[in-house]
Amino acid sequence: MSLAAAFTLLNPGPPSTSQVLLRWERAVLTVLGHVPPQQPLARHLPEEVLEVFAAPQVLAGQSLAALQARLAEVRSLKAALPKLHRLASWWQGRFEGDLDPLSRFSAEDLRLELRQLRGIGPTLADQLTLYVFDLPVAPLESGLIRITLRHRWTDESTDDEEWQSLFRGAVHQDATSLRNFHAALSPIAKHFCTPSTPQCDNCPLASLLPAAD
Numbered sequence: 001m002s003l004a005a006a007f008t009l010l011n012p013g014p015p016s017t018s019q020v021l022l023r024w025e026r027a028v029l030t031v032l033g034h035v036p037p038q039q040p041l042a043r044h045l046p047e048e049v050l051e052v053f054a055a056p057q058v059l060a061g062q063s064l065a066a067l068q069a070r071l072a073e074v075r076s077l078k079a080a081l082p083k084l085h086r087l088a089s090w091w092q093g094r095f096e097g098d099l100d101p102l103s104r105f106s107a108e109d110l111r112l113e114l115r116q117l118r119g120i121g122p123t124l125a126d127q128l129t130l131y132v133f134d135l136p137v138a139p140l141e142s143g144l145i146r147i148t149l150r151h152r153w154t155d156e157s158t159d160d161e162e163w164q165s166l167f168r169g170a171v172h173q174d175a176t177s178l179r180n181f182h183a184a185l186s187p188i189a190k191h192f193c194t195p196s197t198p199q200c201d202n203c204p205l206a207s208l209l210p211a212a213d
């Protein structure tokens with residue numbers, strides 16, 4: 001059994017609403033930890049602060065200190081605000097504030113550029129590359145790695161390039177399939193394939209477990 005068999009088994013359909021959210025809105029949701037970014041930002045933030053996140057130039061045009069003082073009561077923003085401010089400044093410089101720019105990057109160039117922004121680590125950079133810019137990168141979250149290793153679809157010596165090749169190969173290379181596959185695997189990692197005790201009996205991927213040694 002291969003990782004591609006998991007993609008076939010799960011047969012993930014398209015996310016319901018993510019396609020209609022603007023890229024910038026998806027970016028804000030992703031940094032806030034709502035991955036996949038499927039619901040409007042208004043579902044996650046108080047109405048009175050939404051205007052701050054309406055466009056990159058609005059966010060980037062205010063000092064971080066002033067924003068932190070203004071939004072101090074919104075707990076969900078505390079850790080994310082500096083990252084969002086840096087991302088907005090980068091976005092403003094790159095796309096002149098365009099909310100929904102056409103992608104002008106290769107997946108590899110974009111994920112490496114995003115990683116240069118302080119506070120945006122490899123996983124978040126890959127989530128942004130996949131869910132915001134629609135480029136084929138697998139976000140290597142711990143849950144996905146756990147599933148893949150437990151099924152022996154690869155081993156711990158796998159490097160970053162090999163991980164990407166493995167996931168892209170399982171979904172025939174395209175970003176839409178990769179996004180849908182990631183969206184299907186993430187809840188399995190969260191609800192069944194937990195770090196301490198995997199709940200294999202009820203897991204959708206149980207039929208793909210390797211034979212016991």
Ligand code: SF4
Nearest residue numbers: 192193198200203206
């Ligand atoms: S819980 Fe078990 S069957 Fe499910 S993904 Fe993890 S190892 Fe596989």
